[in-house]
Amino acid sequence: xxxxxxxxxxxxxxxxxxxxxxxxxxxxxxxxxxxxxxxxxxxxxxxxxxxxxxxxxxxxxxxxxxxxxxxxxxxxxxxxxxxxxxxxxxxxxxxxxxxxxxxxxxxxxxxxxxxxxxxxxxxxxxxxxxxxxxxxxxxxxxxxxxxxxxxxxxxxxxxxxxxxxxxxxxxxxxxxxxxxxxxxxxxxxxxxxxxxxxxxxxxxxxxxxxxxxxxxxxxxxxxxxxxxxxxxxxxxxxxxxxxxxxxxxxxxxxxxxxxxxxxxxxxxxxxxxxxxxxxxxxxxxxxxxxxxxxxxxxxxxxxxxxxxxxxxxxxxxxxxxxxxx
Ligand code: TXA
Ligand code: MG
Numbered sequence: 001x002x003x004x005x006x007x008x009x010x011x012x013x014x015x016x017x018x019x020x021x022x023x024x025x026x027x028x029x030x031x032x033x034x035x036x037x038x039x040x041x042x043x044x045x046x047x048x049x050x051x052x053x054x055x056x057x058x059x060x061x062x063x064x065x066x067x068x069x070x071x072x073x074x075x076x077x078x079x080x081x082x083x084x085x086x087x088x089x090x091x092x093x094x095x096x097x098x099x100x101x102x103x104x105x106x107x108x109x110x111x112x113x114x115x116x117x118x119x120x121x122x123x124x125x126x127x128x129x130x131x132x133x134x135x136x137x138x139x140x141x142x143x144x145x146x147x148x149x150x151x152x153x154x155x156x157x158x159x160x161x162x163x164x165x166x167x168x169x170x171x172x173x174x175x176x177x178x179x180x181x182x183x184x185x186x187x188x189x190x191x192x193x194x195x196x197x198x199x200x201x202x203x204x205x206x207x208x209x210x211x212x213x214x215x216x217x218x219x220x221x222x223x224x225x226x227x228x229x230x231x232x233x234x235x236x237x238x239x240x241x242x243x244x245x246x247x248x249x250x251x252x253x254x255x256x257x258x259x260x261x262x263x264x265x266x267x268x269x270x271x272x273x274x275x276x277x278x279x280x281x282x283x284x285x286x287x288x289x290x291x292x293x294x295x296x297x298x299x300x301x302x303x304x305x306x307x308x309x310x311x312x313x314x315x316x317x318x319x320x321x322x323x324x325x
Contacts, residue, residue, distance in 0.1 A: 003156040009124045019133040019147045021160025022112040024085050024169050025140040026147050027130030038099040047136040052102030053129040054087050054110050058121035066107050073197045074174040080196040083113035085165045086188050089173035100129050116160040139226050142283045166280035185310040226290035230297045230319030239298050240264040251295040256285050258300050275307045
């Protein structure tokens with residue numbers, strides 16, 4: 001159900017959930033200080049209670065309302081990338097709801113850049129906890145239609161058009177000592193973060209000291225999956241071979257391809273060989289192929305190089321590597 005900005009604000013203030021556009025993916029938002037509103041997010045998404053939520057704030061000055069400390073490294077990252085597709089995980093103040101923290105001692109914060117998300121935050125004066133607006137483990141939504149097809153037509157949605165970044169934010173945790181760790185890759189790359197932070201990632205230190213790496217809750221191996229079984233291929237020749245085998249055994253398939261080359265004879269979606277463009281269209285393309293109710297979706301993987309890290313991460317969580325490739 002599409003709602004206006006004013007209707008969304010009234011619903012959120014009344015302790016209801018509303019799906020909202022952000023530049024990354026649509027979020028299922030609720031007042032981050034209202035536990036009964038937050039509980040509705042978990043019920044609607046069928047999400048396990050120990051998965052923490054990202055709190056969306058209107059600007060960096062609000063970090064102090066949620067975190068005990070805003071280390072210099074985190075400040076530099078906020079200054080460089082907010083508003084935008086970066087989430088900072090920082091030590092949480094004691095008043096921060098357990099539901100938001102998922103039982104952790106930290107809180108995840110993000111200042112979204114989408115104009116409607118900004119309007120909502122500024123006009124409502126609320127901070128909004130919002131996970132992606134899809135059922136647990138399913139594909140994230142990048143349009144209002146995706147939200148409705150995953151969560152049902154009765155969910156209130158603010159329609160902000162298709163998301164521009166297209167995949168979830170980069171998550172970086174920064175501890176009180178100012179060490180940082182990449183918890184989820186995104187279109188703001190590890191290299192971008194390293195340059196702005198001015199120090200290397202903690203993981204490198206932890207590895208040499210053989211210490212435990214902080215856990216990153218909610219990062220399931222099989223996340224972001226379409227309903228149709230999805231197979232990943234390192235090269236197009238093997239993908240085409242597989243499509244022929246499927247055809248010969250009477251099974252239907254669709255293929256998501258990156259860049260030019262030979263084409264398999266099945267339903268095709270082809271994306272330009274460009275990481276930001278593929279990220280923008282990735283979930284949309286998978287949603288489209290999923291809706292065709294085929295027997296298999298075959299996906300050509302981009303090369304394993306840093307500029308493709310975020311797209312590779314999401315694809316590897318969405319499907320299985322075809323063993324023959
Ligand atoms: O782009 C995005 O980040 C989108 C939009 C809506 O902002 N949100 C999003 O939320 O992707 P979600 O719930 O699908 O993923 C949030 C993830 C959790 O699964 C968890 O991995 C991490 O953020 N997270 C949240 N709070 C954390 C914490 N305190 N410590 C460690 N990880 C945390
Ligand atoms: Mg999600």
